[in-house]
Amino acid sequence: GLGAGAVAASAGGLGAGGGSGGGRVQVRSVVDGEVLFEARGTTPANVAPGGDDRLVVVCPVGKAPRVLQTAGRRLVRGSWERARGVCGVDSAVVSGADGRFAVVADGEVRVWDARTGDRVAELHDPGVRYATFGRDGGFLATAGSADEIRVWRLSSPDAPVLRHPLNNQHLRGGLAWDPGPPVLRYLEGGTAHTLDLTNTVTAAWRDRPVDGVLLSPDGRLFATATRTAPGTPTGPGTGTGTGPGFRFELRDTRDGRLIRTLPSSLAPPQSSDPVPQMAFSPDGGRFVYGVTGPGVRGAPQWFTVWDVARDREQSVLDLGRSRSGTAVTALALSPDGRTLFTTRTSADGEPSDEQWDTETRTRTDTPTGRGLAGAPLALSPRGEPVVGDNRVARGRTGRSVALDLVQGDHISALAFSPDGSRVAAGDRTGRVALWDGDLRRRAGVLRNVFPAPLGRTPEAVSALAFSPDGHTLAVGGDAGTVQLWDTTTQQPLGGPLPSPGERIASLAFTPDNTALLVGGGHVPLHRHTVAPARTVAQVCARAGDEDLTRGEWDTYVPDEPYRRVCD
Structure with missing residues (x-):
């Protein structure tokens, strides 16, 4: 990914960097240093070699993006030429696979396909500074300086498929996708953080829902x-x-x-x-x-x-x-x-x-x-009873x-616990209320169920489900967020679960209470392991079945006494 800086390199062996003159950027071969392209009146962040090194994307300040072939410098025509004024001093160009490129500017990310000339997506992403394409160009990861990381499915760009809060962490050096498995990494201080996106970048996605x-x-x-x-x-x-x-x-x-x-x-x-x-x-x-x-x-x-x-x-x-x-x-x-x-x-x-x-x-x-x-x-x-809006x-x-089930707003989701002793009601503003099974007494209201919305419209509750024992409530939203709640303490259990990023149409727990099932139009069935023992087994397998050392334990689990969990 490319946010701001003086040098950037492509996977195929081209580098873009500032030249000796003011406002001049050169594209050189990193093999022999040959100058393949030169642009004036722009910044290194506004020039990016294409993923296959056959194209160069230039974003002159105050103008529309330009796409040129590195051999012969022939201009490539496309709809990006109509985006006049999108390029600025603080904008940045990012290239991906299969001819895709993006311009990051003023809280917006615009994505085009240089092969077809069409615009692929336009993302509303307040505070965005960094962006990077996934391996096949179908996903884009973005981030601000100290807000959150978002992953977007470009074929369905209305809402991010993942929102990972940075919790006051400050990115240094942007984001990077692993060339193999669906893993995203970012650097903060002296620590490299890794996000496993297997459940987010799912191959089960169907274009026709x-x-x-x-x-x-x-x-x-x-x-x-x-x-x-x-x-x-x-x-x-x-x-x-x-x-x-x-x-x-x-x-x-x-x-x-x-x-x-x-x-x-x-x-x-x-x-x-x-x-x-x-x-x-x-x-x-x-x-x-x-x-x-x-x-x-x-x-x-x-x-x-x-x-x-x-x-x-x-x-x-x-x-x-x-x-x-x-x-x-x-x-x-x-x-x-x-x-x-x-x-x-x-x-x-x-x-x-x-x-x-x-x-x-x-x-x-x-x-x-x-x-x-x-x-x-x-x-x-x-x-009985039967409950409606x-x-x-x-x-x-x-x-x-x-x-009045929640706080006066329209009800968008309802669920009874398996034994009928509890009822959960969710509304269009993202709030959830818990009631006794006869709906005589309200036990509490879960506020701030979902992360703060990217725009002005809050994420509505679209699905609810109780665990078989009634102690856990799963809440799904119309922008794809899934959050688990403890019904006794009325506190969230961890952060939002990764999902394919579409409206959550249905939720259910497996009969043995080991997994949460999620249903949507594009991915009709998605599974999350929620049993602690199975979750520990998965984490240990990812770590090579080796326990943390005492030093690592003190770093990552400082509030718990040391113990071996992978034996």
Whole structure:
């Protein structure tokens, strides 16, 4: 990476540095010193040889970047020529693999591809000073002087995939990627720090995301929904049509193995933007799924209840047969699969909720008064209550009452503990509240769940999950942050876990409480080891199964007495 300095070298054997005259920069071969390129009116930080040494990127102060071939100095045309004024005295140019380069200036990082001439990404990164491309040019690491290190996936640049706080450490010499494994290093004082980015720079990323992903509460299965081509045959009760459909699949979380491709569902007729809807019962034994069409009233909305244990269809019902006929926005299913709770927006714009008997396929209750207010929706493992957006319904009447779950903002995620004794509610400002299982008493509010936002909009809570013993709460955000919390002390457990950097759609712990499972559109299943014994084993393996010396222990673990942990 290149922040500011007098000399920079490329991997292929070219060096850029200040010449003898003011404002002059030369590119020389480090083999024989031959001058291959010279530029005036700029600084060494604003000149960078390309990754393959065939190109040189120059950023003249007050102008747009220029890309030239080192042989013949022929100008390479591209969209960067329209970025007038982006180059400044304090800006810097960074080159990467496959013709990619970036200009760092004024809290922005602009990335272009010299091969295609197109702009790849534009990153909003306040305080950025250093930047460096990953080995294949698909990732970019950035840092300020004493803020945090951020890693960005350039194909999805809206938010960083990793935010590593520096905690008052001051970088000296920028950042560097390891040429082999996905490891990032930085120098601070006399210490070289290493960040393992295996879980961040994951090969499991798919450019075309699934349309929906949901982990079962018991952590044994995960479901995905993927749009299919028009006219695809569908399952019982749904017929075959010409509109788009969705393929629903159940997979094993241990190895991703396909368990069942479920009978698919067609979108409601005339729906231009169909949405798949899915829900597991609180114990994970039943699964309900279907497709709704926002803006389309009175059309069929076929939903299937699947018995997971017996691997068979339990019921198929049309949720379009309701008074409003509007799209279903959230679902909750009882453990036996007999009762289905739904929310939707009524004809007058107010949310309403319904209760269905899946055996008779009829609506059994339409509560009066304001409904549970749309997504999300959660049902206690005990069978009641049902919780929605600052509403709770208790008893068989289904009538909901208002309840300020967090601090007045809209609720974006809900979760019950496995035994139903606790409830967690997250809102769009990133706060999480803990309640008792009957929602009679609020136990506390977890503030500052996520790091400070890069922009003005805070990261919203998008997923929640309790560990099997209820002592740990996992919180996921819509910018990709995952944080563990101790529910007793209401304190965070370590820092944010590395993730692929997309909206966290679903969370669950494995039944043995050794791993946290994370689901997203681009990476449907991601795993983090959370059992202390297994974490220690992984750290020891990384260290060659050798214990720290007493001197090393005093340096890295000064507040604990020395002991051997890798035996």
